[in-house]
Amino acid sequence: MARLDRGSNVFCLESFWHDRLDGDRLSVRPLLELLHTTRGTKYIHLTCNTIEELSFNLRQHRRYRSYGVLYLAFHGRRGRLLLADGSELAVERLTEMARGRLSGCLVHFGSCWTALGEDQVYDFLEQTGAAAATGYTKAVDWIDSAAMDLLILDRAREYSNAKSLIDKLADTYSGLNEETGFTAYQL
8 A cells, every 4th residue: 555654744836827927826825824824734835837947846855855745736738737838748747857756745736637547647656656646637616626635735644545545535525526526546
């Protein structure tokens, strides 16, 4: 069974959600602040608006062993992350960038449609060493995905076994799972 053995602190990489920088900017940071305030969860929040930034910031993750939840907050397309500069990052390329670097981590793809096909997700898990990967299989409303993201990040504190975490999320939040197209895999 896959062990979530790097701690439940959150290492979040997020791209801008829209190109307007002079008004209200959507961000998952308030979710992270809520977890910190209510649960004591530590977090690192870095913006990644280009593939180069994502690659650089992903390399920083290995310096923080107790940050066992990698939260990828981006727009998405089937098997791809979309970045603010208009570039798309195929999950296969992300797998190469993170090869061997995510041992024992939970990786949450907090983006529409990004959830992978079975072959793709198992390759990601095997190549990166991640214990589990979660994500969405369809377009997701911002509030619905924020609620599910918060629940995933919060529940990750309670489990060291990926299967137990996945089962808890499936059983407890079945309606929200269906609404968001939430899916989860572990080795």
